[in-house]
Amino acid sequence: MNTHDFISKLLASRRALRPEGGFEFPHPDAAEGGCGVIGMASSEQVAARHMLQALIQMRNRGNGKGGGIAAAGLVPKEFGVTREILENDYLIAVAYMDPGVRAQVEKDFIRKPFIVDHVHEQKHLKDFRAIPELEVRPPDVAIYFVRIKPKVIKDFMAEHDLLNVERRRVEDEIVYQNTYKLNTTFYQSTGDKQAFVLSHGKNLLVLKMVGYGDDVIKYYRIEDIHAHVWIGHHRYPTKGRVWHPGGAHPFIGLNEALVHNGDFANHASISEYLAQRDIYPLFLTDTEVAVQVFDLLHRTYNYPLEYVIEALAPTTERDFHRLPAEKQRTYEMLQTTHMHCSPDGPWFFLIAQTDTHAPSGPLYRLAGITDTSMLRPQVFAFQERALENGRKVSIGFAASEKQGIDAALESLAESDKRFWPRADRFWNARGGSHTDGGAFLFTVQAENGKPALAVTDKFGRRVPTPTSTPALKRGTRRAPGLSVSIPDVPAASLFKWAAGQLPGWKYSEALTFISGLAQAAVEPKKRRHVIDMLTLLIDRRHSIGNLRRSSLLTLYDACLADVIDMIQRDPGSDFIFHRAGMKLPVPASKKQAVVIDARGYSPQDETSLARELQRLYEAGFTQFMLVNCRGHRFIGNGFGPDTKGVRLDVYGSPGDYLGSGADGLEVHVHNNGQDQLAQIMKSGKLVVHGDVGQTFMYGAKGGEAYVLGNAAGRPLINAVGKPRVVINGTCLDYLAESFMAGDPLNGGGFVVLNGLAFDENNAVVSLDTPYPGGNLFSLASGGAIYVRDPHARVAADQLNGGRFAEMTEADWLLIEPYLEENARLFGISIDRLLTVDGQAHQPAEVYRKIRPSEVRALQAEEAWIHKAIARRGVKR
């Protein structure tokens, strides 16, 4: 039977599922936009407990009305089965809201079609009220490990004329349809809700309920259940007073579970599309529709993942034209055929997927896919250690917020010595792009008999990961006999010395040096010096020889924590320690800095870190050192106007809106920043020693900003006035959309985009192109972009409202001081910037200037006004 026939017959077999009285257009009863998501995939089987802290910290992305988890690649004995059963049987997890229907469900939908190899009763807390925010008792869950009865398969094949076909695909379809029937019998979205299937794939488990994602882990007591792949979700439904677990994420196809942050505008159209293929969503949310599309394309149509992703998030505009001709043809067909099932709107999907019968052995996968316009926050991360036997222990993440990843990794590192708290790499996907396709896949599969993790983009290309240098081994000790006393030289000189030494050091020697720093900090008056030094070590990228940056960072973090402990125990005159619950201190002197442990503060509201900072500012503090930030939002907001002289140094993972509204103050982030930094910034300075997220400096009016790494989507959108910004990396798309920052040569604003990255040896390298996106300077009417583009890679078709202008001496004199400051902050010298392929060049040969085109629509008016001004001889 050819593929086409097979698919047709498979779809035809679903006709029996058609609702009586015809398909009725679904009215979603739960609108939801936002959600918090995290996923992790590892070569190791990791415990669910490591998602707890991440989910707790992201609770502000949900509202407690739906939470769920999915796990793939489970441990057989934790479910009382053999490996053979786990991999070959369907794992059918049924949620019973009404335990009274269990006998009926089992009789009709479990025992009738299936041979049951094992039943696992999912444990749960005795009393759901032990979790205070739970309003509804979560369902009881029974997990059935089943095979389909041979006669059922035979009958199905005969009935639907599916002869000589791949039997397993028929089996999948039988399970799928059985679940549909079970759900329609026992779970009516508008009526009785007694039982429904949580998941039915192989080696894949979903648990969900009305609550937060972390509540699921606690209630079902799965803290110590292990899996290769986990995803977790908080839901934020906005409608309805009564919620049901069926509406929570993840939703299932067959061998995949999907969680989603965002919503679609074309839920109705996709539902129609599915109905035409006899697929009828039951839970009335767009997320369920999304996973049904995924399942249709992947399982029924048998598309490779790349094509599934293309159908969901089409490659458009310039990115499309950058694809090879062959790919363009295929993609065009995909887009044309599947336009009606392509979710339109902001979305970020995390998918846990299993394929226990893959030709090269069982496979467990985490996929993160963003919409073409990248309208939801998303961040990916990776960490890997090569063991002595050559095997690699790896973990990959995808999440809404970096801080969630940090929390998971920190938790994991606490219990498993092979991991450490700092990821090797963080990055973003560029939606619908020719560069990475806006999707990353973390695939766990056996290599040489042991599970290994591979990271690939949409196109199946391996993502380069820094693995050649060894990671620090736990228990590494200081080099014996070596002692370092830290000299009283300025931190910059000391740093210069250490940076010269580090390439030749082993971890033990680095440790000796770092503990020397900690030793020096015992003396209170040396602490500022030590902190400055540690900060430089954390911030700066420089050659570190055979060491791993993420490992060194872990050591620096630990040393900094020691110094903070010292300040807490024995404050000197330079610093005072403060944390939640302590009495608000008063500064002993103008320059005394307050060190704040962020951990006890909430991310927002009255008990937030941001509010406490405002109170400390009112109490007279102007120097702030924030440590252990975990997604705390609004840092430095609300200080009001004229805050020159205020400085905040931020360590850890600060949250969204940092520095927004700043008018004079200075914020230094010694890490990556998250989303919406420095909105409406008026004046002052923001320095980020890493990347920044979405809509950086939205509506800014002024101020200086320096970013060591990349900006995600839409930096500087609607910025006016005179913001002056240096971004050393690149930007995903929509840089300086609607930029209105006057004439930079006459006091207006600009962005310098350097297009740099760091290679594995932490050396500065130029990116292939300083700007990969298609929308540079869209609709801009003022300001300028100075892009370091010596090979003229940025093309006119990337500008939408801008034009290349001559890079003059005056332009260089304008940006030079900012590049000098950039050099001082990040160690990227102007000489390095002007060096291309080893040759020194003139600024005008390296930088290109982009100015707004004339605003054509208004030329008539402008001319009129110019004339009117010229005419103005009348006395006023």
Added chain:
Amino acid sequence: MSLADKSVFELIVEKHTANLHAGFRRWSEEMGAPPPALGDYRWTDDLILSTWYQAAHGHPPQDRLEYRVGRSGGGFDVLDFNFLPESQWLPENTEIDLSLPLNRRGDHLEKISIPLPIYGGGMSYGSVSEQVMLSRARNAAHWGTFTSTGEGGYPRSLTEYKDNVITQVATGMFGVREETIQNARIVEFKYAQGAKPGLGGHLLGDKATQTVSEIRESVPWVSLFSPFPFHSVYSVEDHRKHVDWIKQTNPRALVSVKVSTPTDVDMVAVGSYFAGAHIVHLDGSYGGTGAAPEIAKKNIAMPIEFAIPRVHRYLLSEEIRDRVTVMASGGIRTAWDIAKVIALGADGAVIGTSELVAMGCTRCSNCERGRGCPFGLTTTDPLLSQFVQPDWGAERLNNLYTSYATQLKDILRRLGLRSIAELRGRPDLLKYVG
């Protein structure tokens, strides 16, 4: 001072001001032509003239001028009240309560109440002149209600009236600064405008004068577009974060969320409430000055008279109706319109255009041009804007509000109700007369 001492400009201002203040009675003889345009089916000549009359006298016209409805053949023009028989009307001296609480959340924030169920909608500096803003602010202060900055910054002269000025945070963030947020007792998030949902805001080039662009910190004479939507808000959880941001900056402010009326407006309202809104402001499609594109004004968004009951019923079913204030706007022209939106389920109304009409607007729809407004309202031209003096403008608005209050009380009396709150959500008191 003799005429010879005056510059040409001063003379022009004097002439136009005199004409404007005379309520256009002298317009024809002085200008040799009738005033440009005089309304349309929605804002009829009668409604414009009766609004002027009210602005001059503080009560509705007693002659044949129609001051209650227009002739659009739809919307509020085909709704009327089922008044009681005259014998059952409440006596004329009955005390009637028009006051409206704006904070019903039961939180610890200020319990702001306004003495009549209306406040002024957002009109930015740039779209209207500073003099118009001041007129509105003075009137708002006089009544103890509010006016809104719209999205164009906060002229310094308004600071004096900050207790009666709502600061708008809109998608372009023009003129939004921490101090403007901190000034405000109410901060309004403008997600969309009913007159042009999905189009953002726009101020065309020749209105972006030197002074306008200074306050917005943009380039003079270049069109300014506010994007649609907030690019930092693509979902309700982002919205909550957005609200949290403003609350961190000004923890005392009440939060108003201004949205247009899409088909899922009910869900938007509920979502806004759960994200912390005190006021949900529904902006329907009948409003907007001449600057909103015709195609948008007439074709997008759900008519407000459909949106209000829908939101009202949904909030009731969610059992949160009495925890949030619903304000309606978009083509609310008269006291009768105000009463109708309240009967449909809103708590109060936000008015904009009728205030401009009170100050002399004839609805000639030249608003998008910098020097297009013959009456010096929707302009920041230094000459034209002198036609309106804030004291005069405030007086006109005060009269209009007085007239509205009288009419609202009268309507309630004839319905046998003693407070505006009793009228809310009583569509049974309305009848269709189309």
